[in-house]
Amino acid sequence: MAESNDYEAERLKNIKENERLMKELGVMGGSSAIGGPSPKRATPTKPKKAATPKKKADTTPTRIMPSRSSARLAGHEADSETLKRKYEQEAEEARKVAEAAKRARHQPFDLSGMTGGELEEEAILALESTLQGLATNAASAAELVDIKDEKKRRSGKKEDPERSTERKELEDILNKMTLKSAAKVTPKRVYSMAYHPSTDKDLVFVGDKEGSIGVWDAAPTASSSSKGSVVKKEDDEEEQDAEDAFPEGTAWTLQVHGRSPVTCIKFDPVNHNSVYSCSYDSTVRKLDLATGKSDEIWAGEEDVLLSIFDVLSPSTHPSAYIDTPNPSLDERSMWIADHRGGLLHIDLREKTRRGNNTRRWQVCEKKIGAMSVNRLAPHCIATASLDQHIRLFDVRALASVVKQTADAPYNYKGVDADDLEAAQTKAQFSSNKARQACTSVDFSPRGDQLVGVSYDDVVKVWSMDPSSLFSEHGLKSRAAVTKTHGTAKAGGRKSGVKKKEPDSSTTTSLFSWLTKAKPLKTEEDVALAIKQEQEAPPPSASQRPDDVLADPTRIPHNNQTGKWLTMFRARWNQNPLLEPHFTIGSMTRRAEVYSADGTLLRSLWDENLVTAVPAVTCMHPVLPARLVTGNASGRCTFWSPDG
Structure with missing residues (x-):
């Protein structure tokens, strides 16, 4: 019994000595800080995540690939020459198929041939009815105004300083522009765009990276919610309110060229039923809207x-x-x-x-x-080239x-x-x-101004x-x-x-x-x-300035579009009766409208529906303040004044 008391006393003595040493070493709390349960920390409550809106069903067609097979079960050894030759042959066949798809299609096509037989007969009939009769509705700027009345109106504005100027009139109508519709018009990146001159229909032709031309009836209508490019809802999204869906208009896709970028689209200046287009497949084709047929106009060298x-x-x-x-x-x-x-x-x-x-x-x-x-001055052609020059x-x-x-x-x-x-x-x-x-x-429609864009982040405007x-x-x-x-x-x-x-x-x-x-x-x-x-x-050459392209108006503008965006192109509004102004895309996901003196007249953007850079812009050639933009995914937006 005495031995147990001595042992207990020795144990307590050691404990006290250890506690003293630990306090001297600065370990507060003595032995209670060693081996004991750690105090509970107050954990902050995590903030609740905001409810994310339901995304629309992805209707992008998926490519069905053949199922993968095991090389081991097929009897091939790893890194064998037989297996290497097999992969090389498959890669060569895929390359040949891709090159064949990029080659020019020299033969004529009708609507069913350009749609690949994928559209239903009802959709093709709707496209035909949309295209037919457009030329009768087209009008030039000169036909929309009485020149004598216009001259009196302009002279009256000069005499009355209290009346609004051309700039004020243009700003007033630009400020009324709102987003009317947005839709995916082409399968791939938008490269070019042309607005039909018709005054009673907003019909836009959009060229993409793989030779397709999208025909977009952009104005939202009651019938556009049931056909065309409007996406049908899946079963789990049918409960979504109808007011959440944004108008998309009606769109069709025509495979006019080989699978190469459609770099330019223009309407015939006289017959607006003819649409010309050129592509990297080295051909120029004409699409006749009245007959729905596409014919080759000219073909150059395949590699040019x-x-x-x-x-x-x-x-x-x-x-x-x-x-x-x-x-x-x-x-x-x-x-x-x-x-x-x-x-x-x-x-x-x-x-x-x-x-x-x-x-x-x-x-x-x-x-x-x-x-x-x-x-x-149709003998004068301006060019912008990769050698850093704009030339006349x-x-x-x-x-x-x-x-x-x-x-x-x-x-x-x-x-x-x-x-x-x-x-x-x-x-x-x-x-x-x-x-x-x-x-x-x-060049501006009046021929007296020129706008140029370069990759050194500047837009230049010359008056001449x-x-x-x-x-x-x-x-x-x-x-x-x-x-x-x-x-x-x-x-x-x-x-x-x-x-x-x-x-x-x-x-x-x-x-x-x-x-x-x-x-x-x-x-x-x-x-x-x-x-x-x-x-x-x-x-007389003596009356001409020494350098026509000297002293431009310089507008700072971020033009670093990079590899995956179509390069920005400034385009004048083609109505000479309006105050001269041009449109251009912006890396801030906006479509911008500038005057000839470099003033930013309007910046168009929607945080919910414009989520990519609108690299390509196009305005109606006659009616003011009607703008269409296109981005790298083939999605287009349509802006026009209210009312």
Whole structure:
């Protein structure tokens, strides 16, 4: 018993000694801090997550792949030569299929062929009824206004300073724009877009990355909720309120080109039932809306990609008849730019021609990404190229001072230096260099302003006089054409029609533009127009500024679209009666509207329905404040004024 008491006393003594040592070492609490249960910490309550709205069912078609098979069960050894050859053959077959899909489709197609037989007969009939009769509803800007009344209204505004200006009127209607509909129109990324001139229907044609052209009836209607591109709800989403669904309009997809990007879409300036489109499959095709048929207009070399084109016609300007490399009664004249720095000219009266028979001139060292023809001076073409330049060419000099070439060089190293120097010193009369590649250029409908976009995060706007857009060699070529073709085509020196003297005060005014832009319907009108153009005194080089592209208005703008977005292109509103303004996409997921002086007039954005960059923009060519945008997923939005 005494031994147990001694042991207990020794144990307690050791405990006290340990506690003393631990306190000296700074371990507070003694032995209670060792081995004892740790105090409970107050755990903060997690905030409740906000209820996430139900997502729409993903209706994107999924590719059904063959089931995978085991190489071991098939008797193949790992890393065997037999297995390697099998994989190489499969990869080669897949590559050939992909290349075959990208090749041009030269044959004609009807609506059923362009839809791949996937649309029901009811949907095809709805598309046909939408396309037919559009030309009768189209109108030009000159037809929508009485020029005399418009002149009185504008002169009255100047006399009364209290009345709103053109800018104020434009801002008022732009501020009324709201998002009307949004829908996925094309399967892939949007590359190009064109708005039909019809005034009673909002019909938009959208080109995508894989050769498809989407036809979108954008205006929301009562019938659009039951057919077209409206997505049907799944069983678990039928309980969702009807008011949560946003209008989508009606959309159809037509496989017009091979599976290559549709880089440009334009309507025929005279017959709005014809839609021209070009693609990286090196073809230009025409879609006839009245018959629903697509035909090939022109085909170039398979490895020369087409970037953009523009169409001239009698409604453009009378001088379009004589200021082309093929002067005559030129009912349709098309200019095309390719990715190897070439300009091509096509007379659409000619039969379908292939690449080696086309008039082509090497004007740039690298790819021409954008091009625009001046409506008031159709001999002037602006180009934006990968060599960091925006250039102005007088195409009248191309046929006389620049050698015509049929074959495009493989790359910039194969460009003939002498030909390029002749083009850029004789046919070119002005240029502007940026710090990085130039991606867009566009002339205003009045022909007196030019907007360009470059990758160095700037948008430039130039103001110019259309009468100063020429080169000395172009004037010499014009005089030669007048001497050779002028009197014969104009019907001789004697004419029963009295020549109308131009008003020097309004030579480049809006109303002069409207007068000159009237279509010439008869051969007599054509002969008179040619005679007046040829008898007009030539412009003087001494009165032209030293550099037409000097001192632009610079607008800071983030243009770093990167690899997965279509590059931004600034596009003027094509109605010359409105205050000049252009649209462009923005990396902030907005569609922006700018005036010619760089003022941001309107920024369009919706936080719920616009969740990607609207890289491609397009406005109605006649009606104001009607805008369509497209993004990298093929989704488009339609904005218009209320009411």
